Amino acid sequence: SQQGEEDPQALSIQEGENATMNCSYKTSINNLQWYRQNSGRGLVHLILIRSNEREKHSGRLRVTLDTSKKSSSLLITASRAADTASYFCATNIAGYSTLTFGKGTMLLVSP
Amino acid sequence: DAGVTQSPTHLIKTRGQQVTLRCSPKSGHDTVSWYQQALGQGPQFIFQYYEEEERQRGNFPDRFSGHQFPNYSSELNVNALLLGDSALYLCASSLGTGNQETQYFGPGTRLLVL
Numbered sequence: 001s002q003q004g005e006e007d008p009q010a011l012s013i014q015e016g017e018n019a020t021m022n023c024s025y026k027t028s029i030n031n032l033q034w035y036r037q038n039s040g041r042g043l044v045h046l047i048l049i050r051s052n053e054r055e056k057h058s059g060r061l062r063v064t065l066d067t068s069k070k071s072s073s074l075l076i077t078a079s080r081a082a083d084t085a086s087y088f089c090a091t092n093i094a095g096y097s098t099l100t101f102g103k104g105t106m107l108l109v110s111p
Numbered sequence: 112d113a114g115v116t117q118s119p120t121h122l123i124k125t126r127g128q129q130v131t132l133r134c135s136p137k138s139g140h141d142t143v144s145w146y147q148q149a150l151g152q153g154p155q156f157i158f159q160y161y162e163e164e165e166r167q168r169g170n171f172p173d174r175f176s177g178h179q180f181p182n183y184s185s186e187l188n189v190n191a192l193l194l195g196d197s198a199l200y201l202c203a204s205s206l207g208t209g210n211q212e213t214q215y216f217g218p219g220t221r222l223l224v225l
Binding site: 028040042096101 | 150199
């Protein structure tokens with residue numbers, strides 16, 4: 001079963017614009033992670049945010065976590081065509097080291 | 112530093128056959144997890160191996176089994192293949208089974224069952 005639910009399912013923007021993707025989940029978590037997947041290939045880890053953190057930055061990425069609303073957002077600033085990919089949020093639940101993924105957001109960045 | 116590797120990259124099988132997929136973890140990692148990703152879906156956890164034992168298992172039937180070797184590499188076996196087993200199979204490695212560890216994924220094996 002899917003723990004996370006990304007929104008929107010698909011997003012189309014122009015290069016240079018910002019892209020925001022949201023993730024909602026159902027149960028309490030230890031951490032939430034964002035991954036990128038290009039053309040159905042392997043997943044690339046982007047960022048991990050722990051349940052006691054509210055915001056985290058990595059390069060052009062900014063992730064927020066609101067545990068009271070059980071939601072997270074991923075912001076990609078100044079997007080590039082190379083950012084075109086599917087983005088997944090994955091939650092790590094207490095007592096387990098495995099990840100539960102959402103269905104993902106497909107991002108298309110046009111030159 | 113070698114990342115996670117998987118073999119083969121693609122595989123075509125017919126219903127009822129058996130398949131074995133292989134994974135070598137990232138250097139220094141000792142835990143391997145397997146995920147199944149159907150088209151248009153997010154990955155679904157199958158099972159996790161640590162110290163050559165299955166530590167956790169997702170909601171998959173017994174047709175899915177695995178093994179971990181002393182060098183930490185792992186195999187995923189699927190018996191009596193069904194059409195619905197067609198998917199991308201991803202292997203992820205990490206250090207230990209701690210829940211704050213980042214999992215690193217391999218490129219996947221794409222299985223097509225005809």
